[in-house]
Structure formats: C-alpha cells, structure tokens
Amino acid sequence: xxxxxxxxxxxxxxxxxxxxxxxxxxxxxxxxxxxxxxxxxxxxxxxxxxxxxxxxxxxxxxxxxxxxxxxxxxxxxxxxxxxxxxxxxxxxxxxxxxxxxxxxxxxxxxxxxxxxxxxxxxxxxxxxxxxxxxxxxxxxxxxxxxxxxxxxxxxxxxxxxxxxxxxxxxxxxxxxxxxxxxxxxxxxxxxxxxxxxxxxxxxxxxxxxxxxxxxxxxxxxxxxxxxxxxxxxxxxxxxxxxxxxxxxxxxxxxxxxxxxxxxxxxxxxxxxxxxxxxxxxxxxxxxxxxxxxxxxxxxxxxxxxxxxxxxxxxxxxxxxxxxxxxxxxxxxxxxxxxxxxxxxxxxxxxxxxxxxxxxxxxxxxxxxxxxxxxxxxxxxxxxxxxxxxxxxxxxxxxxxxxxxxxxxxxxxxxxxxxxxxxxxxxxxxxxxxxxxxxxxxxxxxxxxxxxxxxxxxxxxxxxxxxxxxxxxxxxxx
Numbered sequence: 001x002x003x004x005x006x007x008x009x010x011x012x013x014x015x016x017x018x019x020x021x022x023x024x025x026x027x028x029x030x031x032x033x034x035x036x037x038x039x040x041x042x043x044x045x046x047x048x049x050x051x052x053x054x055x056x057x058x059x060x061x062x063x064x065x066x067x068x069x070x071x072x073x074x075x076x077x078x079x080x081x082x083x084x085x086x087x088x089x090x091x092x093x094x095x096x097x098x099x100x101x102x103x104x105x106x107x108x109x110x111x112x113x114x115x116x117x118x119x120x121x122x123x124x125x126x127x128x129x130x131x132x133x134x135x136x137x138x139x140x141x142x143x144x145x146x147x148x149x150x151x152x153x154x155x156x157x158x159x160x161x162x163x164x165x166x167x168x169x170x171x172x173x174x175x176x177x178x179x180x181x182x183x184x185x186x187x188x189x190x191x192x193x194x195x196x197x198x199x200x201x202x203x204x205x206x207x208x209x210x211x212x213x214x215x216x217x218x219x220x221x222x223x224x225x226x227x228x229x230x231x232x233x234x235x236x237x238x239x240x241x242x243x244x245x246x247x248x249x250x251x252x253x254x255x256x257x258x259x260x261x262x263x264x265x266x267x268x269x270x271x272x273x274x275x276x277x278x279x280x281x282x283x284x285x286x287x288x289x290x291x292x293x294x295x296x297x298x299x300x301x302x303x304x305x306x307x308x309x310x311x312x313x314x315x316x317x318x319x320x321x322x323x324x325x326x327x328x329x330x331x332x333x334x335x336x337x338x339x340x341x342x343x344x345x346x347x348x349x350x351x352x353x354x355x356x357x358x359x360x361x362x363x364x365x366x367x368x369x370x371x372x373x374x375x376x377x378x379x380x381x382x383x384x385x386x387x388x389x390x391x392x393x394x395x396x397x398x399x400x401x402x403x404x405x406x407x408x409x410x411x412x413x414x415x416x417x418x419x420x421x422x423x424x425x426x427x428x429x430x431x432x433x434x435x436x437x438x439x440x441x442x443x444x445x446x447x448x449x450x451x452x453x454x455x456x457x458x459x460x461x462x463x464x465x466x467x468x469x470x471x472x473x474x475x476x477x
Contacts, residue, residue, distance in 0.1 A: 005358030022303035028057035193219035
C-alpha cells in the first residue's frame with residue numbers, strides 16, 4: 001500500500017460506457033403524475049443523463065388500470081399514458097415494472113406499503129395475461145413499435161420476499177410465463193425479463209425454468225443493497241470487506257453476470273442502504289460509496305439503477321422533513337444531496353478508462369480520458385465504524401503535454417454538504433424559498449485551481465482527501 005498512483009495517459013484504454021445512467025428508480029406510479037416529481041426527473045435527465053425510470057405499482061388500484069364496474073372489467077390506461085407521454089416528452093423512457101395485482105384479479109387481500117399494493121398471485125392467470133397483452137398492445141398502437149421496443153418490461157418486484165409476493169417461486173414463474181407470452185404476442189421485438197428479485201436471488205432457477213419451458217427472457221434483473229448480507233448466520237461480511245477494501249456489492253455483480261448466461265444484466269435497485277430513513281443517504285459518505293460502487297461494477301452490467309432520484313416518496317409515509325435520510329438524490333424541495341453531485345461528476349467522465357498503478361487501504365483513483373480532457377476521480381471511503389483518516393495522495397500522469405488548466409471539485413464535509421448546512425440552519429421542519437436558494441448554492445460543485453508540477457512530460461498532482469470524500473480533478477490540455 002502506498003499514497004502514490006501512476007498512470008500512463010498513452011496506454012491502452014478500457015471502454016467505459018455510462019451504464020449507471022441507463023435507469024434510475026422512483027417510488028410508485030402515482031407519484032409520476034405530480035408536477036414536482038416531473039420537474040425533478042427532468043433535472044436529473046438533463047444534468048445526470050438518466051435515460052429510463054422505474055417505479056412500482058403501475059397496475060395497483062390507485063392507478064385505475066383495471067377495475068370492476070357493474071360486474072364488468074374496465075380497462076383504463078389514461079393515467080399510465082399520462083406518465084409515458086411525459087417521459088417521452090423529456091427524452092426518457094420507462095423501465096416498466098408490471099406490478100402490483102389489481103384487486104379485481106387478486107387471489108387474496110395481502111398488501112404492501114401505504115398505497116396498499118396487492119401482493120397476491122392472480123386467481124386467474126389468463127385474465128392477468130389479457131391485461132398485460134391489452135396494455136402493451138395499446139402502447140404499441142399509441143407510440144409505435146420503434147419506441148416501445150426501447151422500453152423494458154420487468155415482471156413484478158422482489159417476488160422472493162414475503163413482503164412483496166404471497167405466492168411461491170413456482171407461482172412467480174407461472175406469472176412470468178403468462179406475462180412474457182402476452183408481451184411477445186404483441187411483438188417479438190419487445191423486451192421482457194426478470195426475476196426482479198432482492199439480494200441477487202433466483203437467477204439460476206429462473207434461467208433454468210425459462211430454458212426448459214421455452215419461455216422468452218431478454219434480460220436478467222435483480223436488486224442488491226450493501227445491508228443485504230449483514231447479519232446472516234456465519235457471515236462476517238463487514239470484517240471481510242474491511243480486510244479486502246471492496247465495497248459490499250462488487251462480487252455479487254460479478255457472480256450475477258456469470259449466472260445470467262450471456263443475457264444483459266440490469267440491477268433495477270441498489271442504494272447506500274436499504275433503510276428508507278438512513279442519514280447516510282444524505283451525507284458525503286453516500287457520494288463516496290456511490291462513486292466507488294459504480295466504478296467497481298464497470299464491465300459487468302448494462303444497467304445499474306439507483307434507488308431513488310427523489311425523496312418524493314411514500315412507501316411508508318410521505319416525510320415532510322427536508323433531510324430525513326430518504327433514498328433520493330434530491331430532497332423533497334429539489335435540493336441536491338452529496339449523492340446527486342457524485343452522479344454529476346460521473347456524468348462528466350469520458351468513455352476511455354486508463355490503467356492506474358497504485359493501491360491504498362481506503363483511497364481509490366481512476367483516470368478517464370475524453371478528447372482534450374483528462375479526469376482523475378478519487379474517493380477516500382470506508383464502511384461506517386471502520387478506520388479512515390485524511391490522506392495526502394500523489395498522482396503522476398506520464399507521457400502528457402503541459403496542461404492549460406487544472407482544477408478540482410470536491411464533495412465532503414466542507415463541500416456540497418447540504419444536510420450539514422440544514423443542520424446549521426437549526427434543522428427547520430420545513431424550508432422557505434430563501435432557504436432552498438441558500439441550500440441549492442451550497443450544494444453546487446466549486447471549481448478550485450489545483451497546483452501541479454510539470455516535468456519530463458509528467459504531471460504531478462498532490463491532493464489531500466479527508467474521510468468519506470469524493471473529488472474530481474480536471475486537466476484541460
């Protein structure tokens with residue numbers, strides 16, 4: 001281990017697609033009808049590059065997609081269309097999770113969340129398939145197959161958890177089979193996949209079922225959180241990770257790719273924590289964790305959807321506290337958290353990742369080239385309650401011409417730390433417009449000149465990184 005990292009900028013580059021921008025998560029479908037939700041998503045699309053959005057409950061009763069009136073089934077796709085119309089209008093697309101069960105088709109009364117999503121299997125799988133077929137056929141007629149073939153259809157949400165699916169694994173596979181056939185009967189170009197499980201579960205069983213029964217699947221989807229593994233019997237995960245300096249998710253991503261049998265892999269949920277009220281979501285820790293986790297997932301997945309883009313979120317209840325530890329990159333007032341700014345830094349990176357030599361217990365360094373710009377991305381990260389201290393890091397870039405400008409942008413306790421600024425305001429229960437403006441200004445990334453040495457066709461940079469910090473150095477050639 002050392003504090004020196006070296007990169008030859010003329011060396012071979014690894015392709016670096018922005019896979020984390022493919023999809024971002026949200027709460028549930030009715031939230032997408034809110035003006036503030038739409039404003040925040042538009043900002044995320046423009047500033048962070050997200051291309052698809054995923055949410056629960058498109059088929060739940062509060063969306064009115066399928067109801068019973070006068071003993072007759074009534075299909076109503078207006079609210080769903082309103083969401084799709086909006087997404088297409090801003091240049092985004094849905095990653096369409098098909099859930100939960102309309103009560104008129106349900107086999108029971110078990111529900112989840114504040115909005116009462118029904119989690120039971122259909123009492124008539126044929127009626128479920130008819131709903132899916134009619135809905136997807138409607139969208140193809142409304143938007144055209146060229147557009148809808150760019151969408152993704154994911155069947156259900158976390159059916160391996162009792163909280164989200166009252167049926168068995170075989171019941172879910174039956175649901176998937178009927179859904180996939182209903183979608184492909186509309187058009188073979190449409191993309192459908194699963195098993196949409198928590199904690200990387202059921203993937204070998206899912207692929208085996210599909211292949212043995214000739215059931216189509218175009219992609220694998222699953223979820224994971226760093227807290228998924230903690231507390232399992234005989235699993236000293238935290239200690240193991242501390243010893244290996246890896247984030248909690250890297251090995252799981254690699255294993256899932258192996259299990260996917262060559263199909264594209266989309267993680268349709270992941271986050272800093274699975275706790276919906278965890279202060280870590282609002283702190284600079286989240287920015288460092290997100291950055292490190294995304295950089296470690298490169299080359300393994302086609303999509304990596306952070307849960308969620310906004311604190312406009314009501315699975316349990318809608319919290320009105322400005323910083324309550326919600327999942328969002330933006331708080332309910334649209335104020336960026338440190339996590340949002342991490343995605344902003346990542347969005348600016350190019351597509352050529354260069355090799356970096358050097359290793360440190362808590363500091364990671366990546367170098368990315370983009371035409372006449374070289375970016376150096378750094379984190380100084382450790383799991384909570386594990387050793388991490390301020391580090392002075394030296395970065396040497398070889399075979400480079402003299403830079404025109406070098407500057408650094410930071411996310412840490414003293415930079416872009418809006419939660420701390422809110423605490424310094426006295427932690428008000430609500431914000432007036434002037435306070436929102438102040439916090440927005442505090443959240444902004446600041447370009448600070450960075451001194452450097454240039455000698456023998458090498459640029460030498462020295463950077464101090466405090467604990468749980470993220471930084472991006474930009475070298476303009």
